[in-house]
Amino acid sequence: MNLFSLSRFRAVLVKEFIQMRRDRLTFAMMIGVPVIQLLLFGYAINNDPRNLPTLLELGEESKVARAVVSGMDTSDYFDFQGFVFGPDAGDKALREGSANFVVVIPPDFERDILRGLSPELLVTADASDPTAVGSAVAALSGIVETAIAQTLDGPLTAVAGRPPPFSMVVHKQFNPEGRTATNIVPGLLAIILAMTMVLITAVAIVRETERGTMETLISTPVRSTEVMLGKILPYVLIGYVQTLLFLIMAKILFNVPFEGSRMAFFVGFNIYVVVNLALGFLISTLVHTQMQAMQASFFLILPTILLSGFMFPFAGMPGWAQAIGTAIPATHFLRIVRKIMLKGAQMADIAIDLRAIAIIGGMIVLIALLRYRRTLD
Amino acid sequence: MSDVAVSVKGLTKIYGHKTVVDAIDMEVPAGSIYGFLGPNGSGKTTTIRMMCGLLTPDAGEGHTLGYDIQKQAREIKERVGYMTQKFSLYTDLTIRENLDFMARMYRLPNRKKVVTRTIEELGLSGRGNQLAGTLSGGWKQRLALAAAMQHKPQLLLLDEPTAGVDPKARRDFWDEIRRLSKEGVTILVSTHYMDEAIQCDNIAYIAYGKLLIHGPAREIPARVGLTTWRVDGPDLIPLEDELRADPRVEQVARFGAQLHVSSTNAKALEELVAEQRKKDKQHRWVKKEAELEEAFIYLMTTAADNFTPNGEAKP
Numbered sequence: 001m002n003l004f005s006l007s008r009f010r011a012v013l014v015k016e017f018i019q020m021r022r023d024r025l026t027f028a029m030m031i032g033v034p035v036i037q038l039l040l041f042g043y044a045i046n047n048d049p050r051n052l053p054t055l056l057e058l059g060e061e062s063k064v065a066r067a068v069v070s071g072m073d074t075s076d077y078f079d080f081q082g083f084v085f086g087p088d089a090g091d092k093a094l095r096e097g098s099a100n101f102v103v104v105i106p107p108d109f110e111r112d113i114l115r116g117l118s119p120e121l122l123v124t125a126d127a128s129d130p131t132a133v134g135s136a137v138a139a140l141s142g143i144v145e146t147a148i149a150q151t152l153d154g155p156l157t158a159v160a161g162r163p164p165p166f167s168m169v170v171h172k173q174f175n176p177e178g179r180t181a182t183n184i185v186p187g188l189l190a191i192i193l194a195m196t197m198v199l200i201t202a203v204a205i206v207r208e209t210e211r212g213t214m215e216t217l218i219s220t221p222v223r224s225t226e227v228m229l230g231k232i233l234p235y236v237l238i239g240y241v242q243t244l245l246f247l248i249m250a251k252i253l254f255n256v257p258f259e260g261s262r263m264a265f266f267v268g269f270n271i272y273v274v275v276n277l278a279l280g281f282l283i284s285t286l287v288h289t290q291m292q293a294m295q296a297s298f299f300l301i302l303p304t305i306l307l308s309g310f311m312f313p314f315a316g317m318p319g320w321a322q323a324i325g326t327a328i329p330a331t332h333f334l335r336i337v338r339k340i341m342l343k344g345a346q347m348a349d350i351a352i353d354l355r356a357i358a359i360i361g362g363m364i365v366l367i368a369l370l371r372y373r374r375t376l377d
Numbered sequence: 378m379s380d381v382a383v384s385v386k387g388l389t390k391i392y393g394h395k396t397v398v399d400a401i402d403m404e405v406p407a408g409s410i411y412g413f414l415g416p417n418g419s420g421k422t423t424t425i426r427m428m429c430g431l432l433t434p435d436a437g438e439g440h441t442l443g444y445d446i447q448k449q450a451r452e453i454k455e456r457v458g459y460m461t462q463k464f465s466l467y468t469d470l471t472i473r474e475n476l477d478f479m480a481r482m483y484r485l486p487n488r489k490k491v492v493t494r495t496i497e498e499l500g501l502s503g504r505g506n507q508l509a510g511t512l513s514g515g516w517k518q519r520l521a522l523a524a525a526m527q528h529k530p531q532l533l534l535l536d537e538p539t540a541g542v543d544p545k546a547r548r549d550f551w552d553e554i555r556r557l558s559k560e561g562v563t564i565l566v567s568t569h570y571m572d573e574a575i576q577c578d579n580i581a582y583i584a585y586g587k588l589l590i591h592g593p594a595r596e597i598p599a600r601v602g603l604t605t606w607r608v609d610g611p612d613l614i615p616l617e618d619e620l621r622a623d624p625r626v627e628q629v630a631r632f633g634a635q636l637h638v639s640s641t642n643a644k645a646l647e648e649l650v651a652e653q654r655k656k657d658k659q660h661r662w663v664k665k666e667a668e669l670e671e672a673f674i675y676l677m678t679t680a681a682d683n684f685t686p687n688g689e690a691k692p
Contacts, residue, residue: 211465211468212463212464212465213465213466215431215461215465216459216461216465216466216524217482219431219459219461220454220479220482220483221454221482221483222482
């Protein structure tokens with residue numbers, strides 16, 4: 001009986017390997033994806049981030065205050081970036097994301113300790129990303145206590161020992177309950193838009209080349225800008241629908257607030273969508289089939305999820321990973337969405353992120369236009 | 378308008394190391410039906426694409442309808458209708474939507490009317506809302522032709538328009554081409570079919586990127602200079618082998634139950650025929666008028682000897 005022909009089986013096997021090798025993009029994906037994942041997960045991702053930017057509001061210049069500052073600084077959870085004056089400045093820094101912590105040492109801190117009045121040390125943490133600040137907050141109390149205890153010599157020895165001579169108030173701002181959903185949901189919008197917008201555009205354009213309709217299209221007097229705009233606009237509208245649905249569901253299902261300026265959101269959203277569509281357009285100029293367009297989009301989405309600060313705290317990544325993350329549009333839009341929805345940011349607060357997206361977008365559009373030609377060669 | 382629709386000199390296209398189109402000089406007289414012949418991968422499509430500004434030539438120059446093919450591609454595209462080898466309208470749009478799309482591309486005034494008239498002329502009234510992808514091969518070609526003609530181009534470039542279409546549809550298609558030609562449209566059509574080539578006023582034959590011959594269709598056989606004898610009778614296969622081995626015979630081609638035996642040396646061939654007639658009474662030898670088909674087979678074979686092809690050319 002000839003139930004299984006080894007020769008035919010081998011023929012299929014060999015053919016499959018030949019085809020695998022010929023399809024260079026798939027081959028690169030099969031090798032590239034595990035390697036990149038390993039490098040990203042292994043080196044870049046750190047759920048216990050150190051050196052979080054911290055600002056200090058100093059109500060007095062004293063030995064104890066200095067000890068608190070140096071104690072926090074040497075713990076390497078905190079990285080003192082400078083001083084702020086007044087509560088507004090501190091809030092602004094937190095909202096803009098230029099600092100994760102603001103530490104307030106009140107006036108007469110040292111004197112109140114000496115008098116045994118247990119003064120309040122106020123630490124405001126940006127809890128919109130609970131993972132990023134969580135371990136630092138947890139370690140804070142011990143760090144400060146040790147620092148103060150070491151300074152309590154001479155006239156201060158009297159108050160040394162337990163209970164701690166001060167009380168620490170940690171104010172978790174923007175997400176006081178530290179809910180993960182509050183952090184994840186706004187970020188998810190950036191990821192979802194990146195995924196769908198890039199993929200849909202790339203596939204829609206490559207479809208023209210793959211089916212041969214591009215040849216008829218470019219045999220007409222049509223200009224590349226007309227094709228680009230005409231192809232992209234419908235997908236901008238789809239992005240609108242997606243986002244609207246998303247925001248409604250975020251509110252109803254997850255009770256994620258929307259604190260900030262709608263106008264700022266609208267502006268940021270539009271720029272982000274355009275940049276993603278341009279990226280899709282760029283991919284379409286590099287691949288030949290819809291299948292390859294999907295693979296390439298998938299390849300891009302991986303670093304977008306891992307390095308944008310969506311899943312893992314951006315501050316915890318090493319410099320090279322942050323550099324890659326900075327080049328990803330989602331990184332900046334994610335910050336915009338979190339700032340606006342959770343921190344009540346206004347246009348001025350997101351200016352820096354808008355500029356970053358605009359620069360990235362400008363470069364993508366430039367490369368895409370250079371790649372796209374009206375001729376077939 | 379001058380009396381030359383397309384004129385190219387030294388037109389060359391190179392893909393990697395392969396010269397797909399090699400220094401072609403060609404002139405298409407205005408108002409003519411110009412047949413563009415050659416085997417697969419000979420560079421026909423590439424040449425046509427360069428003529429309408431879709432591809433940039435690597436060397437050479439040319440003018441289509443008086444416009445420079447390198448610098449004035451847009452002007453050319455406005456005035457040329459191009460029909461691709463593969464059906465390249467949108468299969469997921471209806472007939473009307475496709476025609477409307479093309480009408481918009483050329484910014485035609487009274488678009489709705491123009492499209493409706495095109496559909497009527499096609500004989501597809503009432504089927505305008507059918508998806509283009511569901512049409513049969515012949516109808517697809519006619520739709521593509523109608524779409525390419527909607528903006529009333531002066532020049533029509535047809536790239537193997539009848540490949541894979543049944544004989545009846547092919548005949549209808551050519552009736553349409555002749556009608557357009559009568560209206561004054563210049564038509565450049567590439568084809569494999571000899572019965573189509575015969576209908577052309579002028580013919581150019583290209584192989585391995587080189588233009589081997591061009592001129593009025595009826596002059597081509599004479600220019601190639603073949604003398605052909607037709608043989609019929611029983612047992613042609615041994616005879617065919619024998620003739621092929623004879624150095625005086627340059628070409629033996631089988632046509633149905635006949636052999637066409639050709640040579641450029643008429644005298645030598647006549648000697649051979651005399652010998653054959655003497656020793657073999659079974660077969661009948663008749664001298665025949667040289668035709669295009671033998672001429673092209675001859676051109677092909679000699680071209681193959683001169684230029685060794687290195688693999689299939691890019692389409």
